[in-house]
Amino acid sequence: MTRAFFAILRRDLALALRAGGGAGIGVIFFLALVMVVPLAIGPDQKLLSQIGPAILWIGALLASLLGLDRVFGADAEDGSLDLLLLAPLPLEIIAFAKALAHWLATGLPLVIATPLLGLLLGVEMKALGATALMLLIGTPAIAFLGSIGAGLAASLPRSGLLIAVLIVPFTIPVLIFGTAATAAAVAEASLFGTAFKLLCALALFSFVIGPVAAAAALRIGRSA
Amino acid sequence: MPRTPRMKVSDLANPNRFLRLSRWMIPLFAVAALALLAYGFYLGFQAPPERDQGYMFRIMFVHVPSAWLALGVYTMMACAALGTLVWRHPLSDVAQKAAAPLGAAFALICLVTGSIWGYPTWGTFWEWDGRLTSMLVLFLIYLGIIALWRAFDEPLQAAKAVAILTLVGFINIPIVKFSVDWWSGLHQKASVFRLDGPTMHPVYLHPLLICALGFSFLFGAMLMLAMRTEIARRRVRTLTLFAAREAS
Amino acid sequence: MQLTASSISCVRGGRALYDGLSFSLSSGELLLLNGPNGSGKTSLLRQIAGLLPLDTGTIAFEGFDRAEETHFVGHAPAIKDALTVSENLSFWCDLYGRSGASPEAALKQLKLAPLASLPGRVLSAGQKRRLALARLVAIRRSLWLLDEPDTALDAEGRATLLEIIAGHRARGGMVVMASHGTLNVAASCALALDEHAKAAAA
Numbered sequence: 197m198t199r200a201f202f203a204i205l206r207r208d209l210a211l212a213l214r215a216g217g218g219a220g221i222g223v224i225f226f227l228a229l230v231m232v233v234p235l236a237i238g239p240d241q242k243l244l245s246q247i248g249p250a251i252l253w254i255g256a257l258l259a260s261l262l263g264l265d266r267v268f269g270a271d272a273e274d275g276s277l278d279l280l281l282l283a284p285l286p287l288e289i290i291a292f293a294k295a296l297a298h299w300l301a302t303g304l305p306l307v308i309a310t311p312l313l314g315l316l317l318g319v320e321m322k323a324l325g326a327t328a329l330m331l332l333i334g335t336p337a338i339a340f341l342g343s344i345g346a347g348l349a350a351s352l353p354r355s356g357l358l359i360a361v362l363i364v365p366f367t368i369p370v371l372i373f374g375t376a377a378t379a380a381a382v383a384e385a386s387l388f389g390t391a392f393k394l395l396c397a398l399a400l401f402s403f404v405i406g407p408v409a410a411a412a413a414l415r416i417g418r419s420a
Numbered sequence: 421m422p423r424t425p426r427m428k429v430s431d432l433a434n435p436n437r438f439l440r441l442s443r444w445m446i447p448l449f450a451v452a453a454l455a456l457l458a459y460g461f462y463l464g465f466q467a468p469p470e471r472d473q474g475y476m477f478r479i480m481f482v483h484v485p486s487a488w489l490a491l492g493v494y495t496m497m498a499c500a501a502l503g504t505l506v507w508r509h510p511l512s513d514v515a516q517k518a519a520a521p522l523g524a525a526f527a528l529i530c531l532v533t534g535s536i537w538g539y540p541t542w543g544t545f546w547e548w549d550g551r552l553t554s555m556l557v558l559f560l561i562y563l564g565i566i567a568l569w570r571a572f573d574e575p576l577q578a579a580k581a582v583a584i585l586t587l588v589g590f591i592n593i594p595i596v597k598f599s600v601d602w603w604s605g606l607h608q609k610a611s612v613f614r615l616d617g618p619t620m621h622p623v624y625l626h627p628l629l630i631c632a633l634g635f636s637f638l639f640g641a642m643l644m645l646a647m648r649t650e651i652a653r654r655r656v657r658t659l660t661l662f663a664a665r666e667a668s
Numbered sequence: 669m670q671l672t673a674s675s676i677s678c679v680r681g682g683r684a685l686y687d688g689l690s691f692s693l694s695s696g697e698l699l700l701l702n703g704p705n706g707s708g709k710t711s712l713l714r715q716i717a718g719l720l721p722l723d724t725g726t727i728a729f730e731g732f733d734r735a736e737e738t739h740f741v742g743h744a745p746a747i748k749d750a751l752t753v754s755e756n757l758s759f760w761c762d763l764y765g766r767s768g769a770s771p772e773a774a775l776k777q778l779k780l781a782p783l784a785s786l787p788g789r790v791l792s793a794g795q796k797r798r799l800a801l802a803r804l805v806a807i808r809r810s811l812w813l814l815d816e817p818d819t820a821l822d823a824e825g826r827a828t829l830l831e832i833i834a835g836h837r838a839r840g841g842m843v844v845m846a847s848h849g850t851l852n853v854a855a856s857c858a859l860a861l862d863e864h865a866k867a868a869a870a
Contacts (some may be wrong), residue, residue, distance in 0.1 A: 199762055200762060200763045200765075203759055203762035203763050204763065207748075207751070207755075207759050210750070210751065210755075211748060211750050211751070214750040214751075215749075215750045270748075273744075274744050274745070274746055274747065274748070275742050275743065275744025275745060275746040276746040276748070278714075278717075278719055278740060278742055278746070279740065279746050279760065279763075280763075281719060282717060282718070282719070282735075282738065282740055283763050283764060284735070284736065284763075284764060284765065285763060344584075344585075344588055348568065348581050348584065348585055349568075349571065352571050352572070355571070358567055358568070358571055361560075361563070361564050361567055362564040362567070362568060362585060364560070365557050365560050365561045365564065365589075365592070365596065366588070366589070366592045366596070368557060368596055368599060368600070369592075369595050369596055369598075369599035372599040372600070372602065372603045373599060376603070376606060387606075394599075398595075401595075405588065405591065409584060409587075409588050412584050413581060413584050416577065416580040416581055416584065417577070417581065418719050418720075658683070661683065662683055665683065
């Protein structure tokens with residue numbers, strides 16, 4: 197069982213990193229998003245550094261939603277999904293492994309890029325650290341929730357936008373608590389405790405509901 | 421005229437009884453809806469204008485019931501989703517599909533009436549009020565469900581996928597509402613203006629409940645109508661597929 | 669070991685592809701599915717595999733557990749372009765359990781050994797098909813469900829395929845195979861699906 201789990205994790209990571217796209221393009225998109233905000237608002241340094249963490253969160257959310265269609269879509273196209281459904285490993289575990297691989301390949305690079313991009317927005321050091329740390333918990337939650345959308349749309353072509361539309365409402369709590377925790381960490385407000393705990397609870401919740409719902413969706417998708 | 425194939429097709433199996441029942445239930449529900457709404461609005465307009473909001477508060481008789489219905493329809497869709505996935509009732513998926521645009525419409529009516537109601541107080545057509553924001557998210561969820569319906573070719577496969585999405589949404593909606601309320605509490609100073617007015621005096625509550633009941637009957641009538649349309653649509657689809665087979 | 673199907677049917681897009689289908693298969697036997705495209709060969713294989721639900725009837729698996737003993741080789745070869753040939757095969761072996769020949773031996777038997785470290789994207793259609801078949805050798809399972817396994821294979825490939833099928837049957841394995849009739853295999857029994865469809869429509 198463990199061997200099979202890591203086999204999937206390794207394979208999906210290899211595929212994400214080798215095939216064009218993967219880690220690089222998510223970060224580039226993140227950069228592009230962070231760039232357009234000052235261009236649209238104007239280079240008001242004070243304003244930018246204030247809303248900087250929020251922009252970083254939004255950018256990370258949108259960049260995370262990209263590429264979700266590849267989580268199960270590629271396997272659906274080449275017939276691998278049938279074999280995954282018939283494998284001895286429970287489909288929920290397989291879905292968990294794939295969502296984890298997706299986060300490692302696309303979400304984690306975003307977290308690492310956050311401090312650098314935050315400098316572009318003039319965000320102060322302490323806030324940079326807080327944002328990156330909160331994103332470290334928030335991005336897996338987004339990835340696992342996103343895997344539900346990926347599972348639902350696995351057999352549909354060009355489903356990237358559809359998945360984003362389906363999943364964004366469910367990621368709103370992550371965004372709310374994540375940004376609140378970030379702001380509270382910087383201001384050293386007592387609110388931090390609540391927001392942080394809720395964010396962690398959401399992440400744990402997503403680790404369960406994500407693979408379970410994605411597996412259910414995949415089973416349905418194949419019986420066609 | 422193609423001969424009727426011997427099919428054990430679940431989407432044609434059971435609807436005849438429903439079709440017979442709905443033929444008289446729809447007019448019945450429509451009449452009940454009209455009567456209740458007429459009475460409810462009549463009572464509502466009789467009630468004295470609310471102290472702070474003047475006559476605008478009367479929009480509450482549309483706004484509040486549509487909020488209740490937007491949520492109620494979602495709950496009904498969640499039950500139908502269970503019907504599709506767990507009990508495999510043949511009409512569940514038809515009910516699910518028919519309900520989604522109706523629920524979205526109620527959510528939209530709630531948002532629009534809320535916006536109109538709030539305009540005199542806020543000075544703008546929108547405020548990121550906790551309640552309205554939650555309703556906006558619910559509206560977005562409805563739109564996602566409708567989009568997913570349209571994304572699949574095969575209606576039965578679509579029904580199961582949408583069922584899962586609906587149930588995931590059902591679990592998440594309380595979480596979203598909680599987080600939005602929390603967020604609203606963080607960012608707004610003590611809100612003086614509560615969108616559904618002061619604690620309900622019976623003179624407002626009774627018309628409100630009657631209107632809510634009236635809108636529910638209206639929903640029921642429209643749901644059955646939409647289900648009939650969907651059943652007809654599927655029949656056409658099946659016959660079209662069959663004709664294509666026969667021709668080749 | 670015995671596989672028995674009783675009165676199974678399949679409804680797709682509102683019409684019955686087949687109805688009232690019954691057959692049984694024992695160790696060492698091969699069931700050949702004939703019929704034109706769209707007659708339901710793939711659907712039947714998927715129903716036996718458990719990927720597609722049965723609309724009516726039952727399928728009984730006696731003497732073995734379907735989940736643990738079934739191999740499904742579908743139209744699409746399930747090969748990743750970005751992984752090498754041996755990585756592709758090793759992955760499935762790791763996931764399904766290495767119970768048969770080693771991946772290296774399997775590749776050798778399918779004449780793919782020289783290509784082992786090449787990425788999937790450079791393989792021809794025939795080579796991809798052989799890589800998919802290598803799974804059958806590397807992971808030992810009793811029931812093989814093969815959907816037109818000879819597609820894109822040359823004469824040598826077909827000979828190898830017949831070899832491994834014969835070896836599998838000699839060890840007591842069962843095979844259900846969909847074919848266009850291009851493979852010269854000794855079937856124990858055959859099912860012509862287009863006749864069944866006509867019976868269903870009558």
